[in-house]
Amino acid sequence: DQQVKQNSPSLSVQEGRISILNCDYTNSMFDYFLWYKKYPAEGPTFLISISSIKDKNEDGRFTVFLNKSAKHLSLHIVPSQPGDSAVYFCAASERGGSEKLVFGKGTKLTVNP
Amino acid sequence: KAGVTQTPRYLIKTRGQQVTLSCSPISGHRSVSWYQQTPGQGLQFLFEYFSETQRNKGNFPGRFSGRQFSNSRSEMNVSTLELGDSALYLCASSLLQGLNTEAFFGQGTRLTVV
Numbered sequence: 326d327q328q329v330k331q332n333s334p335s336l337s338v339q340e341g342r343i344s345i346l347n348c349d350y351t352n353s354m355f356d357y358f359l360w361y362k363k364y365p366a367e368g369p370t371f372l373i374s375i376s377s378i379k380d381k382n383e384d385g386r387f388t389v390f391l392n393k394s395a396k397h398l399s400l401h402i403v404p405s406q407p408g409d410s411a412v413y414f415c416a417a418s419e420r421g422g423s424e425k426l427v428f429g430k431g432t433k434l435t436v437n438p
Numbered sequence: 439k440a441g442v443t444q445t446p447r448y449l450i451k452t453r454g455q456q457v458t459l460s461c462s463p464i465s466g467h468r469s470v471s472w473y474q475q476t477p478g479q480g481l482q483f484l485f486e487y488f489s490e491t492q493r494n495k496g497n498f499p500g501r502f503s504g505r506q507f508s509n510s511r512s513e514m515n516v517s518t519l520e521l522g523d524s525a526l527y528l529c530a531s532s533l534l535q536g537l538n539t540e541a542f543f544g545q546g547t548r549l550t551v552v
Contacts, residue, residue, distance in 0.1 A: 359540055359541075361543075366526070366545075366546070366548065367545050367546070368442070368444075368528050368530075368543030368544050368545045368546050369481075369528070369543045370543070371540045371541070371542060371543075374540055414481065416481075422469075422532070422534075422539065423469075423471075423530070423532045423539055423540050423541035424469045424471050424486045424488065424493065424494060424532060424541070425471065425483050425486055425494040425496075426471070426473075426481075426483060426530075426541060427483065428473075428480055428481035428482075429480070430480040431480065
């Protein structure tokens with residue numbers, strides 16, 4: 326039973342355009358959501374997070390949107406750069422912490438020059 | 439400030455053996471979590487320690503165990519290794535439990551069971 330789903334295994338965009346990565350969840354107890362970026366053979370790198378009391382959080386080129394009624398969140402990267410090419414994981418947790426994260430299976434983003 | 443450090447980076451073991459992996463969290467971080475990453479299952483939560491106590495546990499068999507020391511360093515042990523235990527094992531640390539704090543990951547230990 327997958328509680329966090331990233332339905333697009335891969336996404337390809339042109340440099341300078343917007344990348345939109347999507348994530349759906351089923352557990353209504355999730356109240357904290359995070360996005361991580363991962364390169365092969367390395368650990369995930371934290372990008373941005375959002376609490377369930379908010380519907381948007383921005384950090385530079387990265388913006389995360391949360392739609393609680395739809396149990397959906399998305400990560401927008403604007404503008405996309407070739408260095409953004411990596412696997413992006415959506416993660417969620419209960420009780421507002423990061424000590425027990427439930428991950429989606431990831432979306433591989435390729436940004437073409 | 440040093441990040442999360444995991445040792446060793448790579449390990450090859452034989453079926454039936456046991457293995458111990460080590461994780462040093464970011465200085466000041468008291469919560470340490472362990473994850474297993476495999477191509478088929480993705481990233482799955484193993485367990486979490488806070489102040490030397492296991493606070494959360496995932497759905498893994500008892501062959502997987504861990505502990506945390508007073509300096510917050512943590513070890514993970516897998517006994518009676520199986521081929522399916524081949525994976526990237528990741529450790530993450532966070533400052534506190536709850537309070538919307540993000541987890542920071544180490545580079546992982548790549549375990550291969552032959």
